Amino acid sequence: MSMGRYAASTDPEAGRDGDGAVLLRSPSGATARVSLHGGQVVSWKNDRGDELLFTSSKAIMKPPKAMRGGIPICFPQFGNCGTLERHGFARNRMWALDEEHPGLSRSDSGSRSLVDLILKPSEEDQKSWPHSFEFRLRISLTKDGDLSLVSRIRNVNGKPFSFSFAYHTYLSVSDISEVRIEGLETLDYLDNLSQRERHTEQGDAITFESEVDRVYVSSPNVIAVLDHEKKRTFVIRKDGLPDTGKTHPFIHFPPCLQ
Numbered sequence: 001m002s003m004g005r006y007a008a009s010t011d012p013e014a015g016r017d018g019d020g021a022v023l024l025r026s027p028s029g030a031t032a033r034v035s036l037h038g039g040q041v042v043s044w045k046n047d048r049g050d051e052l053l054f055t056s057s058k059a060i061m062k063p064p065k066a067m068r069g070g071i072p073i074c075f076p077q078f079g080n081c082g083t084l085e086r087h088g089f090a091r092n093r094m095w096a097l098d099e100e101h102p103g104l105s106r107s108d109s110g111s112r113s114l115v116d117l118i119l120k121p122s123e124e125d126q127k128s129w130p131h132s133f134e135f136r137l138r139i140s141l142t143k144d145g146d147l148s149l150v151s152r153i154r155n156v157n158g159k160p161f162s163f164s165f166a167y168h169t170y171l172s173v174s175d176i177s178e179v180r181i182e183g184l185e186t187l188d189y190l191d192n193l194s195q196r197e198r199h200t201e202q203g204d205a206i207t208f209e210s211e212v213d214r215v216y217v218s219s220p221n222v223i224a225v226l227d228h229e230k231k232r233t234f235v236i237r238k239d240g241l242p243d244t245g246k247t248h249p250f251i252h253f254p255p256c257l258q
């Protein structure tokens with residue numbers, strides 16, 4: 001088993017760095033670094049070594065604070081729509097390597113570098129959110145360096161609960177005036193800058209002229225973020241998540257489920 005090829009739970013030491021983060025490396029040379037704090041992807045580089053995710057220079061990298069950058073996991077609450085701290089507690093917890101990853105095969109792992117993580121609630125978590133769950137997260141890099149996150153939340157004791165969830169992805173882009181988003185045209189969105197008022201998007205591809213903080217409802221499964229200055233396009237695919245959010249200045253796309 002080569003280092004990085006399977007930086008996974010079966011061989012956790014192979015891909016760990018000094019801070020306990022897991023390093024994934026694709027055959028093409030792309031890399032991803034996954035922190036057990038928050039189960040958060042904190043770096044994703046292409047085969048030329050360019051960083052594709054943004055991290056704020058003011059980000060606090062030490063637990064128990066949430067880190068603003070990479071791909072924070074928002075669970076069991078997205079934003080402030082609930083009684084918990086903003087975006088829930090998952091991004092502030094230590095995740096563990098998941099030795100079992102039931103229900104997900106390793107059959108595709110020959111062409112992927114992957115890690116399986118798990119989060120279970122602590123007694124403290126259950127005081128503020130009294131539900132029994134296991135949150136399993138598989139993070140993988142394909143052989144071409146594409147990044148994929150698969151989340152599965154299991155109700156452990158069968159008592160119903162509801163939750164909201166998002167990948168709060170911070171993409172690294174150049175000058176925001178050079179960025180365009182395709183795929184959200186004509187959709188309805190909730191505007192977080194005006195009490196989640198509902199509006200309908202007009203016009204063509206979306207560009208940014210001022211602060212934006214929106215959730216697009218029932219968004220398509222594929223959208224594209226075009227960065228003219230960097231001559232780079234992010235194609236973002238989702239499956240099983242109805243909505244997409246975007247915020248500028250920290251441009252991020254949390255496909256979210258509520």
Ligand SMILES: O=P(O)(O)OC[C@H]1O[C@H](O)[C@H](O)[C@@H](O)[C@@H]1O
Nearest residue numbers: 068079086087192213214245247
């Ligand atoms: O500062 P954080 O808790 O990481 O939240 C960052 C952002 O999350 C969401 O996108 C909210 O809609 C924004 O209003 C907020 O600024």
